[in-house]
Every structure is written in structure tokens, then in C-alpha cells.
Amino acid sequence: MAAFTLAHLSDPHLGPLPAPKLHQLAGKRALGYQNWKRSRHAIHRRDVLDALVADIRTQAPDHIAITGDLINLALPGEFTQARTWLESVGAPHDVTLVPGNHDAYVRATQKQISEWIGYMRGDGASAGAPLSFPFLRRRGPLTLIGVSSAVPTAPFMATGWLGHAQLDALDNALSQLAGDPNFRVLLIHHPLSSKSSYKRLTDAEALLTILRRHRVDLILHGHDHIHSTMWFDGPHGRVPAIGVPSASAMPYRHYPAAAYNLFSITRGGDAWRCEQRVRGFVDGAGVESAEVRELQRVQLI
Incomplete structure (x- = not known):
């Protein structure tokens, strides 16, 4: 079987920021x-993001x-700007998105996330169906x-929360995948563990309980703006959770410059093999590739 390549980027924080009206601030x-x-505005640069893409x-x-975290303050104009950017990255069939806390910055504009619904629509959902999580998409293996x-x-x-309804739906969806041999990738904005109480996923333990029962092979997240690898218990072994820097960032303090990950996923016999390759800005130069590493071999049981 030929390798399937999945690119992962996060937290583009698109600029420039539209001029806000006074009542919006x-x-x-x-x-x-x-x-x-x-x-x-000086850290998150559009030219850096464009070069990465x-x-x-x-x-x-x-x-x-x-x-x-496509946007910053959830100003109405930011949603339209982000939709145009998404269309430049790829068609909804070829790009999958989950929102971040900056995309839901204030309650008044939460519904505007639906402007990006084509990139968050599960397989089989009708064109007029409302935005719903979790969603499932099959792409190749x-x-x-x-x-x-x-x-x-x-x-x-900057905390995150899934909530009982979404957790129950996720538990049910993963139960229905029992016996499905596909390589499973969970996409979430917040990391499943955080040292910062103000940035954590508040119901992470409830999510981890579900993941201990049901096979997920790879977890991808953003939010922290750093390279990160954490391992969590799954029903058949340890599962890697991979974070990535902001896709538009210049290096600042302890945060690295913009980067993205490429995952090469292949199946041989009754096992999956997943390799990670990091590509990002190095020493202010162009985008370069770091060492390839094998994350794990997933044995199908």
C-alpha cells in the first residue's frame, strides 16, 4: 500500500486585523x-504563513x-477573511478544520464559525445540515x-471544553467504528494535558477515559504554539498526541518559528506505520525539513 500523507498546521492567527468598530471593542x-x-501583529505574519502554505x-x-485559531478576536470581518484563506489552502474535500478558542473568542459571533462549515462537515451530512461535533471524514485509509x-x-x-453531549456522541461514534481497520486521527485544538490552568482542556480526563476504551491512533492539536509530543494510554498501547507551532509565527521568547508536520501513514499486514516529518523556518531562512522519526507501529487487534 502506498503511503498516505497528512499535513498538519495550526494557529495561523490571520492578519491583518480588520479595523474594529468602537462598539466591538x-x-x-x-x-x-x-x-x-x-x-x-509583529509575531503573526502573513508572509510567513503564505510561505509555509x-x-x-x-x-x-x-x-x-x-x-x-484561524483568527484573533472573532470580529465579523475576520470570518470572511479566514474563509478566503481556507479556499486558497484547498477545497473542503481536501482540508479538514476544527475551531480554536480564538475562533469562538466572544459569544456574540459563535454562529459565524458556520462560514467555514464546508471544512467541518462530516461524510454524509447534507449541505443544509447545521454544524455538529464530533464529525467523521474518511479520506483514503x-x-x-x-x-x-x-x-x-x-x-x-483560554481554556477549552467539549461538554457531556459531545463526549457522549464521540463515545458512540468510536463504538460504531469497532472493527474498522482505518487509521484513526483525532483532531482537537486544545492539548489533552497542560501545565497552564488558564489554557487547559477542562474535561480532558473525560476525553482520556473514552480514548482508553476506543482505538485512536494519532491525536493532533494546536493551541500551545510549540512542538509537542505527549503519549496517552489507549486500549492497545500508547497513543501519540502531537502539537505544532503557530503557522504564522516569528520566533519569540520560548516559542519557535512557524512549522508544520507531515505524517506518512502506511499499512503492512495487520499493522499501521506512522512517520512524522517536521518542516519549518530555521534561523530566519526558508522552510526546511527536520529529521524523520517513526512515531509508532499500530497493531490492529
Whole structure:
């Protein structure tokens, strides 16, 4: 079987920020706008993001996964700007998206996430169906499982939450996949473990309980803006959870420059093999490739 290549990027934080109206800068948005003007506009650069996406195209992956934070303050104009950017990355069939906390920055514009619904629609969902999580998409030998941890939070908080309804639906969906040999990839914005209480997934333990019962082979997330590999217990062994830096970032403090991951997934006999390759900016130069490493061999039971 030929390798299936999955590209993963996250947290593009698209700029430039549309000019906000005064009435839109209340509460959390006012603080976020000050932060953007003070420093974030210089960290998250569109030219960096464009170069990274151009490099992804040269790698010709079979599919692209994006794990949230397309925008910054959830201003109405940002949603349209992000939809145009998504269309430049690829068609909805070829790109799968889950939202991040900045995409749900304030409650007033949560519904506007539906502007991107084509990239978050599960297989078999009708064109007029409302946005729903979790969703499942089959692409080649992969089953992509998208969940949303994007919820509005108080100022100075960036926590995520799945909620009982979504967790129950995920448990049911994974139960229905029992015996399905496809390689399963869970997409979520927040990491499943965090040292920062203000950035954590608040119901992570409930999600991990589900993942201990049902096979998931790879977990992809964003949010922390760093290279990250964590391992969690699954029913047949340890499962890797991989984080990636912001796709638009210049290096700052302990955060690395923009990068993305390429996963090469192959099946041989009754086992899957998954290799990870990192491509990103190095020393202010162009996009380069780091060492390939084998994440794991997944034995189908």
C-alpha cells in the first residue's frame, strides 16, 4: 500500500486585523485588541504563513488538517477573511478544520464559525445540515475525527471544553467504528494535558477515559504554539498526541518559528506505520525539513 500523507498546521492567527468598530471593542476583545496592537501583529505574519502554505503545496500531501485559531478576536470581518484563506489552502474535500478558542473568542459571533462549515462537515451530512461535533471524514485509509473545544471564556482565560453531549456522541461514534481497520486521527485544538490552568482542556480526563476504551491512533492539536509530543494510554498501547507551532509565527521568547508536520501513514499486514516529518523556518531562512522519526507501529487487534 502506498503511503498516505497528512499535513498538519495550526494557529495561523490571520492578519491583518480588520479595523474594529468602537462598539466591538468591549470586554475581552478590548484586551485582545491591545495585545494585538502591542506585539502579536509583529509575531503573526502573513508572509510567513503564505510561505509555509506554499511549502505544503510542494510536498503535495493527500490531505491537510488545521486545528484551529484561524483568527484573533472573532470580529465579523475576520470570518470572511479566514474563509478566503481556507479556499486558497484547498477545497473542503481536501482540508479538514476544527475551531480554536480564538475562533469562538466572544459569544456574540459563535454562529459565524458556520462560514467555514464546508471544512467541518462530516461524510454524509447534507449541505443544509447545521454544524455538529464530533464529525467523521474518511479520506483514503484514514478516518478523521473532528471535535470542538472552542468555547468563549472570560478575560485572561483560554481554556477549552467539549461538554457531556459531545463526549457522549464521540463515545458512540468510536463504538460504531469497532472493527474498522482505518487509521484513526483525532483532531482537537486544545492539548489533552497542560501545565497552564488558564489554557487547559477542562474535561480532558473525560476525553482520556473514552480514548482508553476506543482505538485512536494519532491525536493532533494546536493551541500551545510549540512542538509537542505527549503519549496517552489507549486500549492497545500508547497513543501519540502531537502539537505544532503557530503557522504564522516569528520566533519569540520560548516559542519557535512557524512549522508544520507531515505524517506518512502506511499499512503492512495487520499493522499501521506512522512517520512524522517536521518542516519549518530555521534561523530566519526558508522552510526546511527536520529529521524523520517513526512515531509508532499500530497493531490492529
